[in-house]
Amino acid sequence: MREKLQRFMTGRYGVDELAKFLNAFVLICLVISIFGGWLPVLSVFYWLGIGLMIYNCFRMFSRNVSKRYEENQKFLSMRYRFAVKRERMKKRFAQRRTYRFYKCPDCRQMVRVPKGRGKICITCPKCRKEFIRRS
Ligand SMILES: [Zn+2]
Structure with a gap:
């Protein structure tokens, strides 16, 4: 049986981090749909969970490994960026409590300034643009 499974899985993609994440998501969807089954709106989660489960299976057994x-x-x-x-x-x-954060109006760089100094002129450390804000 084990050997059969192994033979079946050769050349197929298998489980990766995305599959694990989707699996957890499917579980959450199904739990929501089970405990919220009395609310028709929540049946969306049931179909979402089923759909993702099918997609996950498709990925696991896919032979297009590079994709x-x-x-x-x-x-x-x-996930890293998040x-x-x-x-x-x-x-x-x-x-x-001690700092205020402003975005440079020119280059969107985040600038940190100490709080409680009244109106101050801030120089962007990236593009040298000056702008006035209340600190
Ligand atoms: Zn700037």
Whole structure:
């Protein structure tokens, strides 16, 4: 049986990080649809979960390994960017009492200035543009 499965899976893509993520998402969708089954709107989650499950199976058994690999890389880089953003937000939140954050109107660079200094002229460290804000 095990050997049969192994033979079946050779040349096929298998499980990756994206598959694990989708699996967890499918589980959440199905749990929502089970416990919220009395609300017709929530049946959307049932179909979403089923659809994603089918898609996940398709990916696992796919023979187009390079395409699936590419999808996984895209997912990983998205997850990484999300984590970086979350870290940045956390940091900003921790400093909210002592600093203010402004975006440079020219290059969108985030600039941190100390709070409570009244109106100040801020020079962007990236493009040297000056702008006035209340700190
Ligand atoms: Zn700038």
